Amino acid sequence: MVQVLDKERVQARRMEILAAASAVFRERGFHAAGMREIAQRMGVAVGKLYYYFAGKEALLAFCQEDCLGRLLQVVEEAEKASDDPARQLAYIVRGHVRCLNSEVPGSLAHLEVESLAAADRARILRLRRRYERALQKVIERGVSTGxxxxxDPALATRSLLGAMNWTVKWWQPEGRMNLDDLADGLCEHALHGLAVSRRKGGT
Amino acid sequence: MVQVLDKERVQARRMEILAAASAVFRERGFHAAGMREIAQRMGVAVGKLYYYFAGKEALLAFCQEDCLGRLLQVVEEAEKASDDPARQLAYIVRGHVRCLNSEVPGSLAHLEVESLAAADRARILRLRRRYERALQKVIERGVSTGxxxxxDPALATRSLLGAMNWTVKWWQPEGRMNLDDLADGLCEHALHGLAVSRRKGGT
DNA sequence: TTATGATCTGAACCATGGTTCAAGTTCTGG
DNA sequence: CCAGAACTTGAACCATGGTTCAGATCATAA
Incomplete structure (x- = not known):
């Protein structure tokens, strides 16, 4: 029992650290973020971070893994929530945007894979590819469903991913539109595009 | 005349350095890029960089400024090339994608504004806002033209920007599809979207 | 050829910031 | 209440990498 409790306690500590690290990473970017700063934010000493994590980049890896885990879960939920690919897409876009811009997890983490140790990077990239492929699958299913x-589903997927990820760079909680509006707007645009008519031409 | 020639020579040197710096920034990201590495790439000593630039972040600023200059020029060209906003958009997307993924200039530079000195950042952001507003104007003109x-033009603009900027993260020259195909694909998707019919519904 | 200024070099300097670790403090089981 | 493990601290350590600068080299004009 002690074992289990201890593990839970440890896990909880790790999550607390994750939250702080994630927040600082998000605000300053990975490189600009300092270990001391992360520690300070949670009112502890730097050393504590090293008791629970191997180092700064392990922290980043953990952030990314957590974030991707949530994203993958969103996809699962989406597929449970509806059979209509269009609806699934809307669900995923909401989840994705929310995941990157709010809550605990790793926003920019999802993006800065470069500054990861080779071992971590491989694992993270695998997850990421899985997520992106799942998203693409949704689109492809929609196409085959009619x-x-x-x-080009692959391109469309990446276009959508770009649009969603980019929100991190400009969306702000204080601005007009909340996260759901943002997500719905993006989704609407991804679905219907800018053109008035499908095959070129006037009003 | 000596004056002029000298200035030209200096300008030429600065552009050479820009090219090298830009390449290294693109490959490694701003923080991972080292001054020594940039110097080494052009076969000169580090000191030379400091003879022509105040420092690393001045280098980045110059990259970004150059890149944004090109983008703004693309917009001008687009507006000269056609009166049809849809065509203008296509032109701009091509230019944007090409600008970020090929040629000399600053790819990631366009994205990493955070690591800029306050003074530079303000100037760069002003340029960037001008560019993004110009792009938005094209869309709005298209809407009013019919x-x-x-x-939401602002959102659509940012969605498109995200899709275009994100290409930096995944597009590779060796892959299938060249830059123009990429740009056209993105544009097609931005215009027509994924939906089969405009207002929801079946085949 | 020589003086002068522009250009270039690269070893040395130094701030930043990730990491370590010896020493405290807290917790748990007996 | 005590021993020992788990946990926490923060000052000190050290690698990295941006920056400096005294001197070498090159270009130009007289």
Whole structure:
């Protein structure tokens, strides 16, 4: 029992650290973020971070892993929530945008894979590819179902991913539109595009 | 005349350095890039960089300024090339994607504004805002012309920007599709979206 | 050829910031 | 209440890498 409790306690500590690290990473970017700063934010000494994590980049890896875990879970939920790929897409976009811009987890972490140790990077990239492939699958399923249409699903997926990830750079809680509006807007745009008519032409 | 020639020579040197710096920044990211590495790439000593630039972040600022200059020029060209906003958009997307992924200039530079000195950052952000506003204007013009349709032009602009900027993270020259195909694909997706019909519904 | 200024070099300097660790403090089981 | 493990501290250590600068080299004009 002690074992289990201890592990839970440790896990809890790790999550607390994750939250602080994630926040600082988000605000300053990985490189600009300092270990001392992370520690200070939670009112502890630097050493504590090293008791629970191997180092700064392990911290980043943990952030990314957590974030990707949530994203993958969002995909699962989406597929449970509806059979309509279009609806699934909307669900995922909401989850993705929310995941990157709010809550505990790793926002920029998802993006800065470069500054990861080779071992971690491989693992993270595997997860990431899995997520992106899942998203692409949703689109492809929509196409084969006939409710979506798309010349190049891989490209469309990446286009959407870019649009969603980019929100980190400009969206702010204080601004007009909340996260759900943002997500719905992006989704609407991804679905319907800018053109007035499908095949070129006037009003 | 000596004056002029000297200035030209200096300018040429600065551009050479820009090219090298830009390449290294693109490959490694700003923080991971080392001054020594940049110098080494052009076969000169570190000191030379400091003869022509105040420091690393001045180098980055110069990269970004150059890049944004090109982008703004693309917008001008687009507006000269056609009166049709949809065509203008296509032109800009091509220019943007090409600008970030090929040629000399600053790819990631365009994105990493955080690591800039306050003074530079302000100037760069002003340019960036001008560019993004110009892009948005194109979309808005399309809407008022009637050849485009869009619930939230600002959001659509940012969505498109995200999709374009994100290409830096995944597009590779060796892969299938060249830059123009990439740009056209993105543009197609931005215009027509994924939906089969405009207002929800089946085949 | 020589003086002068522009250009270039690269070893040395130094601030930053990630990391370590010896020493405290807290917790747990007996 | 005590021993020992778990946990926490923060000052000190040290590698990295941006920056400096005294001197070498090159270009130009007289």
């Amino acid at each position: 409710c979506l249409r798309c010349g | 050849c485009l349709r869009c619930g």
